[in-house]
Amino acid sequence: MKTPLYYLRIYLSIVTQYIKAKLQYRTDFFISTIGMIFTNIAGIFPVWIIFHNIPSLHGLSFNEMLFIYCFSLLALSPLQLFFDNIWSIWSHLLSGTFIKYYLKPMNVMFYYMSEVFDLKGLSQVAIGIGGLIYASNQLDVQWTLLNIVLLIVSLIGASLIMISLMILAASTGFWIMDPWNVISLVNRFRDFAKYPVSIFNDFFKFIFTFIIPIGCIAFYPSQLFLNPLQDNEMIVFFSPLIGIVLFIIANAVWNKGINSYSGTGS
Amino acid sequence: MNMGRYLVIAKSSFMTRVARRSTFIFTFLGNLAYITVIYYLWMAVYEGNSMLNGMTFNQAFAYLALASSLFTMFQVYTEWFMSAHILNGDIITSFIKPLDYQFNKLFEAxxxxxxxxxTISIPTLLVIIFVFDTKIEVGLNLAFFVISLLMAMLISFFIDYMIGLCSFYTESIWGICTTKDVIVLFLSGAMVPISFFPEYLQTICAYLPFQAIYNIPLTIVTTPGLSLMDYANALAMQGMWVVILLLVSRLLHAVATRTITVNGG
Incomplete structure (x- = not known):
């Protein structure tokens, strides 16, 4: 019987070996981390510049925008840390090496994703937490026990959204062979998570809430902490659910995909 | 120098890119999404202001939308291909050809x-003009814009080329390329027009080559009523950077290739 505990044990042993191997290349870790830090600081830079020119953006202050941005960094971290192998799937599908993931008695997606643990992503977690603490101090957000539980639950739900979208993009590879372009397109949406959905007109509000729910990655869930609880719209409470539903769909599509992928025949 | 052989390289690189049609469609869709988002973002920025830092909403939007279109145009991954070839040793086959390596890469780019x-910029441009109803002045500025674009391409290429040379020293090219992309995008004004920057950042940017890639051509095309003197100054500035970066990159090339070791086999 494969319990979650069994998977956790396997994951830890695979990842330990991976990290040992990676630590052979310290300069690479150092340079990649710098790249990651630059990318993360870059994300807030345009907002910071904009706020040099105007006092508030559609009713939001700079600190509120910073809070939403750092929330999005944290919500996108699990994707970066645990699912980075998505970017290599094209080479496995084209060369046929993907077939090896069918040959172990465990979940294919788990086995495939467990092969990479993205060390440089840890800097994103650090920046996210640091920025969130700074912004909530400036905004007087009270971190009661209830709020901390809410934060963790909403972060988990939110992180599933981008993970699911990326898995859906990667799954197209089982039919079209090279999903690189689809993955890069979906990846571009992750940059939009930091913007308030309230700036869009009704049509795009609907799209970014229900069709490509990037608004549920950071904007809606962070309203839970920025506004008094009772002032929020219903969608704010439902956004973690959207992540779970999307993940169930993505998992189903992935499973359909691995059943129809036929390898390369050699 | 025999130009003919370099033009053949440019042509074959063109044909290779054109063959991958799905790339264009997905990059174009990504551009559309990005342009839509910045349209609404900057509408929000201009809420209650008709003019910020001497730019109207229409100018700022045209500037940023064109910047995204230029960014995808200049994105030819010179540094990634160079590093792949340096790391696997294939670069040696380029060195033994009777071609200058840098010009070879330049014409490929x-x-x-x-x-x-x-395939990407023209469709994006049509959407910017017709769907988002953005006014772009038609006149002498377009002629200068084209010249300015050519020089911007050269500057962008020389920077990519110097980054590519880093692979002679390190294998971790991801971090270096990402850092470069971020620095170029910001300090060039591609994310936010440079006139929105705080005073001290504007001064720093003025002394760096990055603003010559995006800010100069975009200012030329979006600002109405520039004098001939303004155009001449802008182009001279770009020309200066082209010459400086050409010399620096060739010097670095000479230094870097001395360290090369390729295993036989």
């Missing part, structure tokens, strides 16, 4: 830029 221009 040029072919790719042209194919990006036709």
């Amino acid at each position: 040029f072919g790719a830029v042209i194919s990006n221009f036709i």
Whole structure:
């Protein structure tokens, strides 16, 4: 019987070996981390510049925008840390090496994703937490026990959204062979998570809430902490659910995909 | 120098890029999404202001939307291809050819830029003009814009080329390329027009080559009523950077290739 505990044990042993191997290349870790830090600081830079020119953006202050941005960094971290192998799937599908993931008695997606643990992503977690603490101090957000539980639950739900979208993009590879372009397109949406959905007109509000729910990655869930609880719209409470539903769909599509992928025949 | 052989390289690079049609469609869709988002973002920025830092909403939007279109046009991955070839040793086959390595790469990049221009930038431009109803002045500025674009392409290429040379020293090219992309995008004004920057950042940017890639051509095309003197100054500034970066990159090339070791086999 494969319990979650069994998977956790396997994951830890695979990842330990991976990290040992990676630590052979310290300069690479150092340079990649710098790249990651630059990318993360870059994300807030345009907002910071904009706020040099105007006092508030559609009713939001700079600190509120910073809070939403750092929330999005944290919500996108699990994707970066645990699912980075998505970017290599094209080479496995084209060369046929993907077939090896069918040959172990465990979940294919788990086995495939467990092969990479993205060390440089840890800097994103650090920046996210640091920025969130700074912004909530400036905004007087009270971190009661209830709020901390809410934060963790909403972060988990939110992180599933981008993970699911990326898995859906990667799954197209089982039919079209090279999903690189689809993955890069979906990846571009992750940059939009930091913007308030309230700036869009009704049509795009609907799209970014229900069709490509990037608004549920950071904007809606962070309203839970920025506004008094009772002032929020219903969608704010439902956004973690959207992540779970999307993940169930993505998992189903992935499973359909691995059943129809036929390898390369050699 | 025999130009003919370099033009063949440009042409074959063009044909290789054009063959991958799905790339264009997905890059174009990504551009559309990005342009939509910045449209609404900057509408929000201009809420209650008709003019910020001497730019109207229409100018700021045209500037940023064109910047995204230029960014995908200049994105030809010179540094990634160079590093792949340096790391696996294939670079040696380029060195033994009777071609200058840098010009070889330059014309490859040029072919790719042209194919990006036709397949991604033009459709994006049409959407910017017709769907978002953005006014772009038609006149002398367009002629200077084209010259300015060519020099911007050269500057962008020389920077990519110098980054590519880093692979002679390190294998961790991801971090270096990402850092470069971020620095170029910001300090060039591609994310936010440079006139929105705080005073001290504007001064720093003025002394760096990055603003010559995006800010100069975009200012030329979006600002109405520039004098001939303004155009001449802008182009001279770009020309200066082209010469400086050409010399620096060739010097670095000479230094870097001395360290090369390729295993036989």
